[in-house]
Amino acid sequence: MSGTMDDHAVRSALTGSMRDYVHPDGRQLQTRADAFFEWQHLRRRQGLWPYSRASEEGPSTFMAARDDAGRSVRGVNFASQDYLSLCVHPDVKRVAMDVIAEFGMHSAGSSVLLGNTPQSVALERRVADFLDMPEALLFPTGWAAGYGVIKGLVRPTDHVVMDVLSHSCLQEGAQAATHNVHRFHHNDLAECRALLEEIRAHDAHHGIMVVTESLFSMNSDSPDIVALQALCHELDATLVVDVAHDLGNLGADGKGVIGDQGMLGRVDLVMGSFSKTFCSNGGFVACHTRALKEYLRFYSPPCIFSNALSPSQAATVLKAFEIIESAEGRRLREQLLGNILELRRQLEEAGFEVYGEPSAIVCVKIGSEALARLVSRHVQDAGLLANLVEYPAVAKGQARFRLQVMANHTHGNIRDAVAALKAANASGRSDFGRLGAAWLQPPEPTARWH
Ligand SMILES: Cc1ncc(COP(=O)(O)O)c(C=O)c1O
Known part of the structure:
Protein backbone atom coordinates (compact mmCIF):
# COMPACT_ATOMS: atom_id res chain seq x y z
CA MET A 1 0.00 0.00 0.00
CA SER A 2 1.47 3.38 -0.90
CA GLY A 3 0.48 6.89 0.14
CA THR A 4 1.38 10.04 2.05
CA MET A 5 2.12 10.26 5.78
CA ASP A 6 -1.40 11.62 6.23
CA ASP A 7 -2.88 8.64 4.43
CA HIS A 8 -1.02 6.32 6.79
CA ALA A 9 -2.38 8.18 9.79
CA VAL A 10 -5.90 8.12 8.37
CA ARG A 11 -5.65 4.39 7.69
CA SER A 12 -4.61 3.78 11.31
CA ALA A 13 -7.51 5.91 12.53
CA LEU A 14 -9.90 3.76 10.52
CA THR A 15 -8.94 0.61 12.39
CA GLY A 16 -9.94 -0.48 15.87
CA SER A 17 -13.08 -0.07 17.87
CA MET A 18 -14.07 0.83 21.41
CA ARG A 19 -14.49 -2.88 21.86
CA ASP A 20 -10.68 -3.23 21.89
CA TYR A 21 -10.47 -1.25 25.15
CA VAL A 22 -13.31 -2.82 27.13
CA HIS A 23 -10.90 -5.07 29.04
CA PRO A 24 -7.60 -3.21 29.34
CA ASP A 25 -4.68 -5.12 30.92
CA GLY A 26 -2.69 -4.19 33.99
CA ARG A 27 -3.12 -3.39 37.66
CA GLN A 28 -2.99 0.39 37.30
CA LEU A 29 -6.59 1.37 36.77
CA GLN A 30 -5.78 4.96 35.89
CA THR A 31 -2.93 4.57 33.42
CA ARG A 32 -4.40 1.60 31.62
CA ALA A 33 -7.01 3.98 30.23
CA ASP A 34 -4.24 5.67 28.19
CA ALA A 35 -4.40 3.24 25.27
CA PHE A 36 -8.01 4.18 24.61
CA PHE A 37 -7.12 7.86 24.67
CA GLU A 38 -4.26 7.35 22.20
CA TRP A 39 -6.61 5.63 19.78
CA GLN A 40 -9.32 8.23 20.30
CA HIS A 41 -6.84 11.05 19.82
CA LEU A 42 -5.52 9.52 16.62
CA ARG A 43 -9.05 9.61 15.29
CA ARG A 44 -9.60 13.13 16.64
CA ARG A 45 -6.47 14.47 14.88
CA GLN A 46 -7.70 13.04 11.58
CA PHE A 78 -30.86 15.74 12.82
CA ALA A 79 -28.77 14.84 15.86
CA SER A 80 -30.98 16.08 18.72
CA GLN A 81 -33.66 14.12 20.55
CA ASP A 82 -36.65 16.42 20.65
CA TYR A 83 -39.17 14.62 18.48
CA LEU A 84 -42.11 17.01 18.95
CA SER A 85 -39.88 20.12 19.09
CA LEU A 86 -41.16 20.87 22.59
CA CYS A 87 -37.75 22.11 23.84
CA VAL A 88 -38.36 25.35 21.99
CA HIS A 89 -42.06 25.61 22.84
CA PRO A 90 -42.73 28.97 24.56
CA ASP A 91 -45.22 27.49 27.07
CA VAL A 92 -42.69 24.88 28.16
CA LYS A 93 -39.96 27.47 28.66
CA ARG A 94 -42.35 29.74 30.57
CA VAL A 95 -43.52 27.05 32.98
CA ALA A 96 -39.94 25.95 33.68
CA MET A 97 -38.93 29.53 34.50
CA ASP A 98 -42.01 30.16 36.66
CA VAL A 99 -41.36 27.03 38.69
CA ILE A 100 -37.69 27.90 39.13
CA ALA A 101 -38.75 31.33 40.40
CA GLU A 102 -41.02 29.73 43.00
CA PHE A 103 -39.24 26.49 43.93
CA GLY A 104 -35.59 27.02 42.96
CA MET A 105 -33.52 24.61 40.90
CA HIS A 106 -33.30 21.53 43.02
CA SER A 107 -35.38 18.73 44.52
CA ALA A 108 -32.76 18.54 47.29
CA GLY A 109 -33.53 14.97 48.20
CA SER A 110 -34.34 11.47 47.06
CA SER A 111 -37.98 10.58 46.49
CA VAL A 112 -37.94 8.40 49.63
CA LEU A 113 -37.02 11.43 51.76
CA LEU A 114 -38.12 15.01 51.06
CA GLY A 115 -37.34 15.12 47.31
CA ASN A 116 -40.94 14.89 46.06
CA THR A 117 -42.63 18.11 45.01
CA PRO A 118 -46.18 18.99 43.99
CA GLN A 119 -44.95 18.77 40.39
CA SER A 120 -43.40 15.30 40.74
CA VAL A 121 -46.43 13.91 42.61
CA ALA A 122 -48.73 15.28 39.87
CA LEU A 123 -46.42 13.91 37.18
CA GLU A 124 -46.53 10.38 38.60
CA ARG A 125 -50.31 10.53 38.36
CA ARG A 126 -50.20 11.93 34.83
CA VAL A 127 -47.81 9.24 33.55
CA ALA A 128 -49.98 6.49 35.06
CA ASP A 129 -53.19 7.96 33.60
CA PHE A 130 -51.65 8.48 30.15
CA LEU A 131 -50.62 4.82 30.07
CA ASP A 132 -53.87 3.60 31.62
CA MET A 133 -51.85 2.02 34.43
CA PRO A 134 -52.76 2.35 38.12
CA GLU A 135 -49.33 3.55 39.32
CA ALA A 136 -46.12 5.18 38.14
CA LEU A 137 -42.80 5.98 39.80
CA LEU A 138 -40.31 8.59 38.62
CA PHE A 139 -36.55 8.17 38.22
CA PRO A 140 -33.84 10.82 37.69
CA THR A 141 -33.19 9.59 34.13
CA GLY A 142 -34.54 7.00 31.70
CA TRP A 143 -31.31 5.04 32.14
CA ALA A 144 -31.90 4.91 35.90
CA ALA A 145 -35.47 3.70 35.31
CA GLY A 146 -34.34 0.86 33.01
CA TYR A 147 -31.54 -0.22 35.32
CA GLY A 148 -33.69 0.30 38.39
CA VAL A 149 -36.72 -1.72 37.33
CA ILE A 150 -34.55 -4.80 36.79
CA LYS A 151 -32.18 -4.39 39.74
CA GLY A 152 -35.10 -3.49 41.96
CA LEU A 153 -37.07 -6.67 41.26
CA VAL A 154 -34.71 -9.41 40.06
CA ARG A 155 -32.56 -11.36 42.54
CA PRO A 156 -29.51 -13.59 41.83
CA THR A 157 -31.58 -16.80 41.71
CA ASP A 158 -34.10 -15.25 39.26
CA HIS A 159 -33.75 -15.06 35.47
CA VAL A 160 -33.80 -12.29 32.87
CA VAL A 161 -34.71 -13.17 29.29
CA MET A 162 -34.07 -10.27 26.97
CA ASP A 163 -33.93 -9.16 23.36
CA VAL A 164 -30.26 -9.04 22.45
CA LEU A 165 -30.63 -5.44 21.20
CA SER A 166 -32.14 -4.10 24.43
CA HIS A 167 -30.71 -0.76 25.55
CA SER A 168 -27.60 -0.51 27.73
CA CYS A 169 -29.63 0.45 30.84
CA LEU A 170 -31.55 -2.84 30.58
CA GLN A 171 -28.44 -4.92 29.84
CA GLU A 172 -26.53 -3.40 32.74
CA GLY A 173 -29.49 -3.78 35.08
CA ALA A 174 -29.82 -7.45 34.15
CA GLN A 175 -26.12 -8.14 34.59
CA ALA A 176 -26.06 -6.41 37.95
CA ALA A 177 -29.11 -8.34 39.15
CA THR A 178 -28.28 -11.95 38.21
CA HIS A 179 -25.89 -14.22 36.32
CA ASN A 180 -28.95 -15.90 34.81
CA VAL A 181 -29.26 -13.59 31.81
CA HIS A 182 -30.51 -15.23 28.61
CA ARG A 183 -30.65 -13.32 25.33
CA PHE A 184 -32.80 -14.11 22.33
CA HIS A 185 -32.19 -12.94 18.77
CA HIS A 186 -33.75 -9.62 17.94
CA ASN A 187 -37.57 -9.84 17.97
CA ASP A 188 -37.40 -13.66 17.83
CA LEU A 189 -40.50 -14.69 19.74
CA ALA A 190 -39.98 -18.40 19.09
CA GLU A 191 -36.52 -18.28 20.66
CA CYS A 192 -37.91 -16.30 23.59
CA ARG A 193 -40.52 -19.03 24.12
CA ALA A 194 -37.89 -21.76 23.88
CA LEU A 195 -35.76 -20.01 26.53
CA LEU A 196 -38.71 -19.57 28.88
CA GLU A 197 -39.79 -23.19 28.49
CA GLU A 198 -36.25 -24.38 29.08
CA ILE A 199 -35.97 -22.30 32.25
CA ARG A 200 -39.36 -23.41 33.54
CA ALA A 201 -38.51 -27.07 32.82
CA HIS A 202 -35.73 -26.82 35.41
CA ASP A 203 -36.85 -24.02 37.69
CA ALA A 204 -40.43 -23.79 38.84
CA HIS A 205 -39.66 -21.56 41.82
CA HIS A 206 -37.86 -18.41 40.75
CA GLY A 207 -38.92 -15.31 38.92
CA ILE A 208 -38.38 -14.58 35.23
CA MET A 209 -38.34 -11.08 33.78
CA VAL A 210 -38.71 -10.70 30.01
CA VAL A 211 -37.30 -7.44 28.64
CA THR A 212 -37.84 -5.70 25.33
CA GLU A 213 -38.40 -2.27 23.76
CA SER A 214 -41.51 -1.06 22.00
CA LEU A 215 -39.39 0.72 19.36
CA PHE A 216 -35.73 -0.24 19.09
CA SER A 217 -33.53 2.80 19.18
CA MET A 218 -31.09 1.78 16.44
CA ASN A 219 -33.34 -0.37 14.24
CA SER A 220 -36.69 1.39 14.41
CA ASP A 221 -38.64 -1.85 14.66
CA SER A 222 -41.00 -3.37 17.23
CA PRO A 223 -41.81 -6.73 18.79
CA ASP A 224 -45.23 -8.34 18.91
CA ILE A 225 -46.08 -7.12 22.42
CA VAL A 226 -49.46 -8.90 22.48
CA ALA A 227 -47.77 -12.25 21.91
CA LEU A 228 -44.91 -11.53 24.32
CA GLN A 229 -47.30 -10.58 27.12
CA ALA A 230 -49.41 -13.72 26.50
CA LEU A 231 -46.25 -15.84 26.61
CA CYS A 232 -45.26 -14.22 29.91
CA HIS A 233 -48.67 -14.97 31.41
CA GLU A 234 -48.47 -18.55 30.21
CA LEU A 235 -45.07 -19.21 31.81
CA ASP A 236 -45.31 -17.00 34.90
CA ALA A 237 -42.88 -14.40 33.69
CA THR A 238 -43.10 -10.60 34.03
CA LEU A 239 -42.81 -8.41 30.93
CA VAL A 240 -40.97 -5.06 30.91
CA VAL A 241 -41.31 -2.85 27.82
CA ASP A 242 -39.10 0.22 27.33
CA VAL A 243 -41.13 2.90 25.51
CA ALA A 244 -38.42 5.59 25.46
CA HIS A 245 -38.60 6.42 21.76
CA ASP A 246 -42.28 6.19 20.80
CA LEU A 247 -44.34 7.33 23.79
CA GLY A 248 -45.92 10.71 23.14
CA ASN A 249 -44.92 10.97 19.49
CA LEU A 250 -46.19 7.85 17.70
CA GLY A 251 -49.82 7.01 16.97
CA ALA A 252 -52.65 9.50 16.53
CA ASP A 253 -52.98 10.02 20.29
CA GLY A 254 -49.30 9.56 21.11
CA LYS A 255 -49.76 6.30 22.99
CA GLY A 256 -46.99 4.73 20.96
CA VAL A 257 -46.59 1.11 19.91
CA ILE A 258 -48.34 -0.33 22.96
CA GLY A 259 -51.32 1.88 22.10
CA ASP A 260 -51.24 0.79 18.45
CA GLN A 261 -51.12 -2.86 19.49
CA GLY A 262 -54.12 -2.44 21.82
CA MET A 263 -51.94 -3.09 24.90
CA LEU A 264 -52.50 0.10 26.88
CA GLY A 265 -52.83 -0.85 30.54
CA ARG A 266 -52.16 -4.49 29.69
CA VAL A 267 -48.36 -4.72 29.87
CA ASP A 268 -46.94 -5.82 33.24
CA LEU A 269 -44.35 -3.05 33.54
CA VAL A 270 -43.79 -0.09 31.24
CA MET A 271 -40.62 1.95 31.59
CA GLY A 272 -39.63 5.02 29.66
CA SER A 273 -37.64 8.21 29.38
CA PHE A 274 -38.72 11.83 29.15
CA SER A 275 -35.58 12.79 27.25
CA LYS A 276 -36.77 12.13 23.69
CA THR A 277 -40.28 13.58 23.47
CA PHE A 278 -40.98 15.23 26.84
CA CYS A 279 -38.07 17.71 26.63
CA SER A 280 -36.47 16.96 29.99
CA ASN A 281 -34.19 14.51 31.71
CA GLY A 282 -36.12 11.93 33.69
CA GLY A 283 -37.67 8.49 33.48
CA PHE A 284 -40.46 6.37 34.90
CA VAL A 285 -41.75 2.89 35.58
CA ALA A 286 -45.52 2.30 35.41
CA CYS A 287 -46.96 -0.74 37.19
CA HIS A 288 -50.22 -2.27 38.36
CA THR A 289 -50.12 -2.03 42.16
CA ARG A 290 -49.17 0.45 44.82
CA ALA A 291 -47.30 -2.40 46.54
CA LEU A 292 -45.01 -2.81 43.53
CA LYS A 293 -44.48 0.93 43.20
CA GLU A 294 -43.45 1.21 46.84
CA TYR A 295 -41.17 -1.83 46.57
CA LEU A 296 -39.45 -0.30 43.54
CA ARG A 297 -39.11 3.07 45.24
CA PHE A 298 -37.22 1.51 48.14
CA TYR A 299 -35.36 -1.33 46.38
CA SER A 300 -34.30 0.31 43.08
CA PRO A 301 -30.91 1.84 43.93
CA PRO A 302 -31.24 4.79 41.52
CA CYS A 303 -34.57 5.72 43.10
CA ILE A 304 -33.82 5.40 46.81
CA PHE A 305 -30.22 6.63 46.63
CA SER A 306 -30.38 9.40 44.02
CA ASN A 307 -31.99 12.83 44.09
CA ALA A 308 -35.46 13.08 42.61
CA LEU A 309 -36.35 15.05 39.47
CA SER A 310 -36.13 18.79 40.08
CA PRO A 311 -39.46 20.65 40.31
CA SER A 312 -38.76 22.47 37.03
CA GLN A 313 -38.02 19.19 35.24
CA ALA A 314 -41.26 17.66 36.53
CA ALA A 315 -43.22 20.80 35.58
CA THR A 316 -41.66 20.75 32.11
CA VAL A 317 -42.76 17.16 31.55
CA LEU A 318 -46.25 17.93 32.90
CA LYS A 319 -46.56 20.78 30.40
CA ALA A 320 -45.27 18.46 27.65
CA PHE A 321 -48.04 15.97 28.52
CA GLU A 322 -50.60 18.76 28.38
CA ILE A 323 -49.47 19.71 24.86
CA ILE A 324 -49.17 16.08 23.76
CA GLU A 325 -52.79 15.43 24.81
CA SER A 326 -54.10 18.56 23.08
CA ALA A 327 -55.07 19.28 19.47
C1 LIG B 1 -34.34 2.65 24.57
C2 LIG B 1 -33.76 3.60 25.57
N1 LIG B 1 -34.02 3.41 26.87
C3 LIG B 1 -33.54 4.24 27.81
C4 LIG B 1 -32.74 5.31 27.48
C5 LIG B 1 -32.18 6.19 28.55
O1 LIG B 1 -32.87 7.37 28.62
P1 LIG B 1 -32.25 8.71 29.26
O2 LIG B 1 -31.55 9.42 28.17
O3 LIG B 1 -33.46 9.43 29.76
O4 LIG B 1 -31.35 8.31 30.36
C6 LIG B 1 -32.48 5.56 26.13
C7 LIG B 1 -31.66 6.74 25.74
O5 LIG B 1 -30.63 6.64 25.16
C8 LIG B 1 -32.97 4.68 25.16
O6 LIG B 1 -32.69 4.86 23.87
Missing part, protein backbone atom coordinates in the same frame (compact mmCIF):
# COMPACT_ATOMS: atom_id res chain seq x y z
CA GLY A 47 -11.16 14.56 11.98
CA LEU A 48 -12.58 11.06 12.44
CA TRP A 49 -13.98 11.41 15.97
CA PRO A 50 -17.47 12.90 15.54
CA TYR A 51 -18.50 12.45 19.18
CA SER A 52 -18.81 14.66 22.28
CA ARG A 53 -19.90 17.72 20.32
CA ALA A 54 -21.31 20.70 22.21
CA SER A 55 -24.30 22.60 20.89
CA GLU A 56 -23.97 26.38 20.90
CA GLU A 57 -27.70 27.02 21.25
CA GLY A 58 -30.88 25.16 22.24
CA PRO A 59 -31.80 22.15 20.14
CA SER A 60 -33.27 23.49 16.93
CA THR A 61 -33.59 22.39 13.34
CA PHE A 62 -30.58 24.40 12.15
CA MET A 63 -27.86 25.02 14.66
CA ALA A 64 -24.26 25.68 15.51
CA ALA A 65 -22.09 23.36 17.56
CA ARG A 66 -18.44 22.68 18.33
CA ASP A 67 -16.70 19.38 17.91
CA ASP A 68 -14.50 18.19 20.74
CA ALA A 69 -11.40 19.56 19.02
CA GLY A 70 -13.04 23.00 19.30
CA ARG A 71 -13.87 23.38 15.60
CA SER A 72 -17.16 25.07 14.92
CA VAL A 73 -19.74 23.21 12.87
CA ARG A 74 -23.07 24.40 11.59
CA GLY A 75 -25.89 22.79 9.70
CA VAL A 76 -29.33 21.24 9.59
CA ASN A 77 -29.71 19.36 12.81
CA GLU A 328 -51.67 20.93 19.09
CA GLY A 329 -50.00 17.66 20.10
CA ARG A 330 -51.97 15.81 17.45
CA ARG A 331 -50.90 18.37 14.86
CA LEU A 332 -47.24 18.08 15.94
CA ARG A 333 -47.40 14.29 15.60
CA GLU A 334 -48.89 14.65 12.11
CA GLN A 335 -46.12 17.07 11.18
CA LEU A 336 -43.51 14.69 12.59
CA LEU A 337 -44.92 11.72 10.70
CA GLY A 338 -45.03 13.73 7.46
CA ASN A 339 -41.34 14.60 7.97
CA ILE A 340 -40.40 11.01 8.75
CA LEU A 341 -42.09 9.69 5.60
CA GLU A 342 -40.55 12.41 3.46
CA LEU A 343 -37.06 11.83 4.86
CA ARG A 344 -37.29 8.06 4.34
CA ARG A 345 -38.64 8.57 0.81
CA GLN A 346 -35.85 10.95 -0.18
CA LEU A 347 -33.14 8.77 1.39
CA GLU A 348 -34.38 5.70 -0.45
CA GLU A 349 -34.63 7.66 -3.67
CA ALA A 350 -30.98 8.68 -3.16
CA GLY A 351 -30.05 4.98 -2.95
CA PHE A 352 -29.65 4.61 0.83
CA GLU A 353 -30.89 1.61 2.77
CA VAL A 354 -33.01 2.74 5.72
CA TYR A 355 -33.67 0.54 8.76
CA GLY A 356 -37.04 -0.55 10.11
CA GLU A 357 -40.47 1.03 10.11
CA PRO A 358 -41.34 4.75 9.99
CA SER A 359 -40.55 6.43 13.32
CA ALA A 360 -38.59 9.46 14.50
CA ILE A 361 -35.46 7.30 14.35
CA VAL A 362 -34.22 7.08 10.78
CA CYS A 363 -31.05 4.99 10.55
CA VAL A 364 -29.09 4.77 7.31
CA LYS A 365 -27.06 1.62 6.76
CA ILE A 366 -23.32 1.88 6.10
CA GLY A 367 -21.79 -1.30 7.62
CA SER A 368 -18.02 -0.90 7.71
CA GLU A 369 -16.78 1.38 10.50
CA ALA A 370 -13.89 2.55 8.31
CA LEU A 371 -16.23 3.71 5.58
CA ALA A 372 -18.68 5.25 8.04
CA ARG A 373 -15.89 7.24 9.71
CA LEU A 374 -14.71 8.56 6.35
CA VAL A 375 -18.26 9.55 5.43
CA SER A 376 -18.73 11.21 8.84
CA ARG A 377 -15.77 13.50 8.13
CA HIS A 378 -17.65 14.89 5.15
CA VAL A 379 -21.10 14.92 6.75
CA GLN A 380 -20.43 17.88 8.96
CA ASP A 381 -18.52 19.76 6.25
CA ALA A 382 -21.55 19.25 4.03
CA GLY A 383 -23.72 21.05 6.60
CA LEU A 384 -25.46 18.17 8.34
CA LEU A 385 -25.47 17.32 12.04
CA ALA A 386 -26.25 13.60 12.26
CA ASN A 387 -24.85 11.00 14.62
CA LEU A 388 -22.47 8.30 13.50
CA VAL A 389 -23.36 5.13 15.39
CA GLU A 390 -20.81 2.39 15.88
CA TYR A 391 -19.86 -0.08 18.65
CA PRO A 392 -20.89 -0.11 21.52
CA ALA A 393 -24.25 1.36 20.45
CA VAL A 394 -24.52 -1.26 17.67
CA ALA A 395 -22.62 -4.44 16.85
CA LYS A 396 -19.23 -4.16 15.13
CA GLY A 397 -19.59 -4.14 11.36
CA GLN A 398 -23.04 -2.53 11.52
CA ALA A 399 -22.14 1.16 11.56
CA ARG A 400 -24.88 3.54 10.53
CA PHE A 401 -25.94 7.17 10.62
CA ARG A 402 -28.87 7.94 12.88
CA LEU A 403 -31.05 10.87 11.90
CA GLN A 404 -33.62 11.91 14.49
CA VAL A 405 -36.58 13.75 13.09
CA MET A 406 -38.37 16.64 14.77
CA ALA A 407 -41.83 18.07 14.16
CA ASN A 408 -40.36 21.50 13.34
CA HIS A 409 -38.11 20.24 10.54
CA THR A 410 -39.15 21.71 7.21
CA HIS A 411 -39.10 19.91 3.89
CA GLY A 412 -36.24 22.28 3.01
CA ASN A 413 -34.27 20.93 6.02
CA ILE A 414 -34.96 17.39 4.83
CA ARG A 415 -33.86 18.16 1.27
CA ASP A 416 -30.63 19.75 2.59
CA ALA A 417 -29.94 16.80 4.90
CA VAL A 418 -30.34 14.22 2.14
CA ALA A 419 -28.22 16.25 -0.28
CA ALA A 420 -25.50 16.57 2.39
CA LEU A 421 -25.56 12.86 3.20
CA LYS A 422 -25.45 11.96 -0.47
CA ALA A 423 -22.45 14.23 -1.12
CA ALA A 424 -20.66 13.03 2.04
CA ASN A 425 -21.30 9.40 1.14
CA ALA A 426 -19.83 9.88 -2.33
CA SER A 427 -16.75 11.66 -0.95
CA GLY A 428 -16.30 9.10 1.84
CA ARG A 429 -16.53 6.21 -0.61
CA SER A 430 -14.02 7.87 -2.90
CA ASP A 431 -11.59 8.30 0.09
CA PHE A 432 -12.22 4.68 1.00
CA GLY A 433 -11.23 3.55 -2.49
CA ARG A 434 -8.20 5.87 -2.69
CA LEU A 435 -6.92 4.67 0.69
CA GLY A 436 -7.38 1.04 -0.30
CA ALA A 437 -9.34 0.64 2.88
CA ALA A 438 -11.51 -2.26 1.77
CA TRP A 439 -9.33 -4.66 3.77
CA LEU A 440 -10.65 -2.93 6.90
CA GLN A 441 -14.14 -4.24 6.32
CA PRO A 442 -14.91 -6.67 9.16
CA PRO A 443 -15.79 -10.12 7.81
CA GLU A 444 -18.93 -10.67 9.88
CA PRO A 445 -20.84 -8.38 12.21
CA THR A 446 -19.86 -9.04 15.82
CA ALA A 447 -22.72 -8.87 18.29
CA ARG A 448 -22.66 -6.25 21.02
CA TRP A 449 -23.05 -8.40 24.07
CA HIS A 450 -21.02 -11.49 23.28
